Amino acid sequence: MKATEILMNEHRGIERMLRALERAADRLEGGDETRLQTFEEGVDFLRNFADRCHHTKEETELFPALERAGVPVEGGPIAVMLADHDQGRQHIRAMAEALEAYKKGDVAARAVLVSNARAYADLLRQHIWKEDNVLFAMADEVLPEPEQQRLVDSFDRIEAEEMGPGVHERYHQMLDQLDTAA
Numbered sequence: 001m002k003a004t005e006i007l008m009n010e011h012r013g014i015e016r017m018l019r020a021l022e023r024a025a026d027r028l029e030g031g032d033e034t035r036l037q038t039f040e041e042g043v044d045f046l047r048n049f050a051d052r053c054h055h056t057k058e059e060t061e062l063f064p065a066l067e068r069a070g071v072p073v074e075g076g077p078i079a080v081m082l083a084d085h086d087q088g089r090q091h092i093r094a095m096a097e098a099l100e101a102y103k104k105g106d107v108a109a110r111a112v113l114v115s116n117a118r119a120y121a122d123l124l125r126q127h128i129w130k131e132d133n134v135l136f137a138m139a140d141e142v143l144p145e146p147e148q149q150r151l152v153d154s155f156d157r158i159e160a161e162e163m164g165p166g167v168h169e170r171y172h173q174m175l176d177q178l179d180t181a182a
Contacts, residue, residue, distance in 0.1 A: 003151035004140055004148075006057075008131075010054045011132060014124060015128065017050070020038055020181075021038065021039070022117065024042070024117070025113075025117040028114055029114050039095065039113060045175075048167070050124075051088070051092070052162050053162050057154070057159075061158070065143060065151060066143070069142040070142065077130070081130070081131065091117075094112065097112075
C-alpha cells in the first residue's frame with residue numbers, strides 16, 4: 001500500500017465526521033440540542049485523528065519528502081495545504097470555545113458553533129479534494145517505491161506514538177455510531 005492510499009483512506013473517515021457535524025449543526029440551528037455530544041466528539045476527533053495524526057503524517061513526513069523530490073513549498077501546493085491546515089485549526093479552536101460557552105448558557109455561541117462547524121466542513125472538503133486529486137497524484141509520480149515504503153513505516157510510527165494502541169479503532173467505532181445516529 002502506498003503512503004498516499006493510507007492518507008486517502010483516512011480522508012474517508014474525516015469526511016464521515018464532517019457529515020455528522022453538518023447534521024448536528026442543522027439540528028442545533030433548528031433548536032434541537034440532543035446531539036451536542038456530536039460536537040464534543042467531533043472536536044476530539046478533529047483535534048486528535050485529523051490534526052494530531054493525519055496532518056502530522058503530512059506535515060512531518062509527506063510534505064518534506066515532496067520538497068526533497070523537488071516540489072516547491074513556497075507558492076506551491078504544499079503551501080496551500082499548510083495554510084488550509086492552519087485555517088482548519090482555527091475553526092476547531094472556535095468550535096471548542098463556542099461549544100463550551102453554549103453549554104454554560106451563552107445562547108449567542110450557538111451561531112458561532114454552527115458557522116464554524118460548517119466552515120470547517122467546507123474547508124476540509126475542498127482541502128481533501130485538492131490532496132486526493134492533485135497533491136497525492138503528484139506524490140505518486142515523484143516519490144519512488146522505497147520512499148513510499150519509508151513513508152508508510154513513518155506513518156505507522158506516528159500513529160503508534162501520537163495515537164497509541166486502539167485509538168484509531170475507537171475513532172472508527174465513534175464514526176459508526178454517529179452514522180447510525182443520523
